[in-house]
Amino acid sequence: MADDVFLSDSDFEKYRILIYNESGIHFTATNRSILESRLRERLRDKHIDTVGTYFGTISSDKEELKSFLDAITTNLTRFFRNQAHFDALEHHVVPELIKIKQAAANPTIKIWSAGCSTGEEPYTIAMLMSEILPPLWKYDIVASDISLKCLMTAKEGFYADGRVEGVPDSYLKKYFDKVDGGYKVHADIQSKIRFDYHNLKNDAGLRNMDIVFCRNVIIYFDEAAQTNAINHFYNSMASKSFLFIGHSESLFGMDTKFEFVKTQWATLYRKFM
Numbered sequence: 001m002a003d004d005v006f007l008s009d010s011d012f013e014k015y016r017i018l019i020y021n022e023s024g025i026h027f028t029a030t031n032r033s034i035l036e037s038r039l040r041e042r043l044r045d046k047h048i049d050t051v052g053t054y055f056g057t058i059s060s061d062k063e064e065l066k067s068f069l070d071a072i073t074t075n076l077t078r079f080f081r082n083q084a085h086f087d088a089l090e091h092h093v094v095p096e097l098i099k100i101k102q103a104a105a106n107p108t109i110k111i112w113s114a115g116c117s118t119g120e121e122p123y124t125i126a127m128l129m130s131e132i133l134p135p136l137w138k139y140d141i142v143a144s145d146i147s148l149k150c151l152m153t154a155k156e157g158f159y160a161d162g163r164v165e166g167v168p169d170s171y172l173k174k175y176f177d178k179v180d181g182g183y184k185v186h187a188d189i190q191s192k193i194r195f196d197y198h199n200l201k202n203d204a205g206l207r208n209m210d211i212v213f214c215r216n217v218i219i220y221f222d223e224a225a226q227t228n229a230i231n232h233f234y235n236s237m238a239s240k241s242f243l244f245i246g247h248s249e250s251l252f253g254m255d256t257k258f259e260f261v262k263t264q265w266a267t268l269y270r271k272f273m
């Protein structure tokens, strides 16, 4: 089949609308080639000849639709990605939350890593929280993604040698076991994190979160889908809580009640009420 007819303009439009409606992910002429290459792989794996036939499959088969959405996501991540955020977490956010919650009987900090990919972000948060929280303080983390493949890797907690770059040696020793070909996260750190399938176009039903990380996720959405996801976060968060988004993302001009906070380490957002 000639390259130029693999995905016609009208097929692209059908796929573009379906993907957008199902996930908020926004394909345009600029990133159309990414969609085409992921579609080619999927058709090859499923032994399907045409994008038209496959469109019929994903329109009627919810499981295949999930696998397709999984296949078109970009899952790039790493441990301690954007160190400035973790410095702000340690030196600004956690001290603020400790002041607010210190009178609580069983003080717990509730964290959501939304769009957690293969788990490096929530494990980084968990290790850092284990280091910095005072005795008797607890934390728990919900980590969610639309990619079932990524969630499986995240739950397993095994990372090949090359993927733990950026993890300080002291953390590697304390929170991982060296195993053949890589490192395995300790069970006690894993037990602090609940990995869940969740599509950010919907309300996750989470409430009273103290900290939300949603970094490098809404960059793939258009403005309406971004506003929808950000408003879901707002509703899931406690008063005086904190939101981290990616350093190339912004809520500027968006209709939200979050307030911009500039710290010495990084900029973030806060729900005050």
Ligand SMILES: C[S@@+](CC[C@H](N)C(=O)[O-])C[C@H]1O[C@@H](n2cnc3c(N)ncnc32)[C@H](O)[C@@H]1O
Residues within 6 Å of the ligand: 023, 024, 025, 073, 074, 075, 076, 077, 078, 081, 114, 115, 116, 117, 118, 121, 144, 145, 146, 147, 150, 198, 199, 200, 201, 214, 215, 216, 217, 220
């Ligand atoms: C580039 S990764 C970012 C991972 C991590 N937050 C970080 O900053 O390193 C983006 C993740 O967002 C997920 N994602 C994209 N659209 C989503 C949606 N509608 N609902 C939930 N997760 C989504 C993708 O599956 C992917 O794993």
